[in-house]
Amino acid sequence: MSQLVIENVSKAFGTQQVLRDCGLAVDKGSVVTLLGPSGCGKTTLLRSIAGFLVPDAGRILVNGQDISHLPPNRRDVGYVFQNYALFPHLTIRENIGYGLKIRRKPKALIRGKVEDALGLIALTDFGDRYPKQLSGGQQQRVAIARSLVLEPEVLLLDEPFNALDAQLRLSMQIELRKLIDRVGITSIFVTHDQQEAMTLSDRIAIMRGGRIEQLGTPLEIYDHPQTPFVADFIGRANLIPVAIRSGRTDSPQPIAAAVPDGPGTLVVRPENLTIAEGPGPGWEGSVGFATALGATIEYEIDRGVGEPLRAILPRQPGVAPLTPGSRVTARIRDEAAAILLSGSPRP
Ligand SMILES: Nc1ncnc2c1ncn2[C@@H]1O[C@H](COP(=O)(O)OP(=O)(O)O)[C@@H](O)[C@H]1O
Ligand SMILES: [Mg+2]
Structure with a gap:
């Protein structure tokens, strides 16, 4: 059974139809990438899954349960933003533990989970530093760890590597894929970069004008594009x-x-x-x-x-x-x- 199911989701802002009948099913532990040009609705679909937006039509299910009407904090969904959004006045350990702290988890449990997360992103020696003392790539790893410690059912990542230079971007893509495989978390990744999508996805959903134009494995899409747009966008x-x-x-x-x-x-x-x-x-x-x-x-x-x-x-x-x-x-x-x-x- 798919862990995350998106059924016929549509959304308009005023007269602009931004999502049109989007459907998608994501298996447990797999990565689906939403790939498409700027403005095609990728962030809007991600925000609908997170609960920051309410779609006009359609349903979103996690483990078979309809979560469409739950507020974001009851959805068990992690969200990693493009610009890290770390707290500058908190150390790396405090940043990673923040979500557990506001959920009033016991101190000893928080300490253990934060150390595990630091190990997972290979930043154990950096735990007492502040965000500005880390490189962009390291800060983005912290942002991902901060979501993972909450052990969400689903992890959403919205163009998380946009601020990084090309070489670092490639190594982060590979690192993220390995990290996702290690923790086995169901993920939706958003990008407008086809190479990035090819590198880290199990399946890619090509979006255009608010629709999912084709869904398939990277090689299915490369070898069998169903429209000229898809053929030109991948490779x-x-x-x-x-x-x-x-x-x-x-x-x-x-x-x-x-x-x-x-x-x-x-x-x-x-x-x-x-x-x-x-x-x-x-x-x-x-x-x-x-x-x-x-x-x-x-x-x-x-x-x-x-x-x-x-x-x-x-x-x-x-x-x-x-x-x-x-x-x-x-x-x-x-x-x-x-x-x-x-x-x-x-x-
Ligand atoms: N809150 C909003 N109010 C009005 N229009 C919006 C809002 N959010 C997004 N849009 C519009 O919806 C379209 C899709 O945006 P978005 O989902 O951010 O695209 P993408 O992430 O693929 O670049 C854009 O034309 C954008 O201007
Ligand atoms: Mg976007």
Whole structure:
């Protein structure tokens, strides 16, 4: 049974419909990420789960119990904010123990749980410092520990690593995933960063305009995006407009279609394109840009129409990229790697 279930949740602010019929079920101990562009409703959905907001319609259940009408402090849900929100005048130990203290837990119990939490985030030696004496990454670990000591049923994290630089962000993502696995807590993580979502999620819910557009494991979504928006949001993708006639695309390299005749979008990941010099059966064009990244060479191929095609090829030792202006033909490496969707690329 799913530990957290969100059923048909909708919410409007004035005339603006911000959540539209959102549904989601999260298994115990797993991490679901809400991923989508700024303004698509991620924080609003998280705040609805926490109880800071009351949805206009729908239900939220934890362990089968409807919590939709409970106030935040009775929901057993932890919330980690983007900006840490630690108390500056309290030490790290006091910050972590704060929630237990206001719940009037016995002192000895608080002391034990705070030490456990400090160990969990590897900050035992920092317990008597104040927040401003810690780095941003350390402060965010404290913010997470402060939620975990209350042993909530569900942990919600709203873009917790936004203030961190790229390298620290990546190590925090891995650390958080390990921490969640150790304590086995059901989590919903919010981000607008697709790489972050790929790194730490069991499943990703792609949100757009207040709707969940697709839900799946990171690789399901990468390999089988159901809409051009999802294809473009997770990883990089060439979105090639095509017409489908009699079960085939009209593209230079025709692809068999399992979707109805009419306008279509061919979705091709850059690593699934190959490049050959000169003309041939495929998308002809010229090298607009080439960069060798050591292990790979990335190309932009200009075709005179539409967006340039992006291709990423493995690089053999000693091989330099083709020079800009070279005439080339791009082909899909393996027809099985082509994804064909109904409708135009940007509806
Ligand atoms: N309290 C509020 N009152 C009015 N509009 C709001 C409120 N909170 C959020 N919104 C609007 O709802 C939309 C979604 O916001 P939000 O859930 O914060 O998006 P995200 O977290 O995905 O960036 C935005 O257009 C935002 O301006
Ligand atoms: Mg937000």
